[in-house]
Amino acid sequence: MTRRQVRLGFAPTRRELFSREEAGRYKRLIGEKLRELQVDFVDLEWLNDEGLLYDAAGAAEAAARFHSEGVEALFVPHCNFGTEDAVAKLGKALGKPLLLWGPRDDHPLTDGSRTRDSQCGLFATSKVLRRFGVPFSYITNCRLEDQAFADGLRRFLGAAAAVKSFTHLRIGQIGTRPASFWSVIVNEGELLERFGIEIVPVSLVTIVQAMKDKLHSSAPQVEETAAAFAGMADWTGIDREDMLKMAALKLAMAEWAGNEGCTAVALQCWNALQEATGIMPCFVNGVLTDAGLPIACETDIHGAITSVILSAAASWQSPTFFADLTIRHPENDHAELLWHCGPFPRSLKAESAEAKVGEHYVLPSACPGVAEWQIKGGDVTIARFDGDHGEYKLLFGEGRGVTGPKNRGTYMYIQVDDWPRWEEKFIYGPYIHHVAGVHGKAAGALEEACRYLPSLQPDRL
Helix, strand or coil: CCCCCCEEEECCECCCCCCHHHHHHHHHHHHHHHHHCCCEEECCCCCCCCCCECCHHHHHHHHHHHHHCCCCEEEEEECCCCCHHHHHHHHHHHCCCEEEECECCCCCCCCCCCCCCHHHHHHHHHHHHHHCCCCCEECCCECCCCHHHHHHHHHHHHHHHHHHHHCCCEEEEECCCCCCCHHHCCCHHHHHHHHCCEEEEECHHHHHHHHHHHHHHCHHHHHHHHHHHHCCCECCCCCHHHHHHHHHHHHHHHHHHHHHCCCEEEECCCCHHHHHHCCCCHHHHHHHHHCCCCEEHHHCHHHHHHHHHHHHHCCCCCCCEEEEEEEECCCCCCEEEEEECCCCCHHHECCCCCCEEEECCCCCCCCEEEEEEEECCCEEEEEEEEEECCEEEEEEEEEEEECCCCCCCEEEEEECCCHHHHHHHHHHCCCCCEEEEEECCCHHHHHHHHHHCCCEEEEEC
16 A cells, blocks of 8 residues: 555645735745644745745646645635635645644734734635635634644544545455355445445466465565564464475565555465465454555455555554454443454454464364454544445544453454444444454544545435
């Protein structure tokens, strides 16, 4: 996955009736703030002697330059009242997520006059954007140094990253779905027609053969990968031959996904793989997810899509983890166990938790390759992209990690505001028991992203 931050088009705007000096001053202050927040942006300093947008001709020139510079989102701060038609024309021409904001106005001057009226301009511009059919986001009128500004900007950048990721999805499908998993059936043609999401299928046989080729022809690379694996956990009881198989599987999957330009992979993780190789892929799935290639279990294509959207919305600050909603906490009515056999990334392991790779403890094959550790708590966002009957939704909500009884595999408990309400949402669908999770608060970014994805309904918990 590409983890490059979103490139922002910085188009500060003013109107002639208000102070040019104040507009110029705020343009400079906002630019300094963007640099302080380490935002990658393209400005309008080349456009005119003010570096400000104030007419339709400037909007056309700015749109052309922003396109050529690879701008992926647009920020239009109203440095005084602003020019609403120029902003709307720029937004329409660029066709990227657009953020409105204006600095909270200062106390009127001693004679009662005002220099900016930025908030008033926001009201005008928002109406014209609606007339032009341009979706937009905004940050509440506040001071530049307020936390609300930094939080709002980060939320918007996360939303823009999610939109970009969603519109460039190539999901690798390794193998068919497990025969008994009707819940992960998807409409591949509809995903392509509706969202432009491409599914890239490959036979499990092809990946297994690539794994075997790695074992025989890439011995140093396999040995190096296995050595890295050995430092991640306790491998007591696991044959070295099986560890080398896992290393080769990791290399084979990564190479295939890279060659195909996949942003995530849905893998048929059982039972055919065990019959062909004698190993589980769970630990390998976690390693690849940690490296920026989310792997969804049980050929869950919608789950893989969710993982990419969620990772981008969180600005790639932490790897996602792919989980079952499994059981309610035995003592906490508003907590739930997030679990899977063993694919949660090693980097998420709780500091005090043991790290072990062992044999599967549910499947009768009992093949090795299952990671076992509890992951850390803190703020967590849960999401699920899903659909049926031609309608698609993105479910998302936030909770916090809490303590709970020990489990096999990889797991954590999450507490939410009202678990019965969450449970009801999942029951009535169109969702299933699989979710993607990420540490941090990303629900706001996901909700904003849906403004720019009209075929996707936001469903916030």
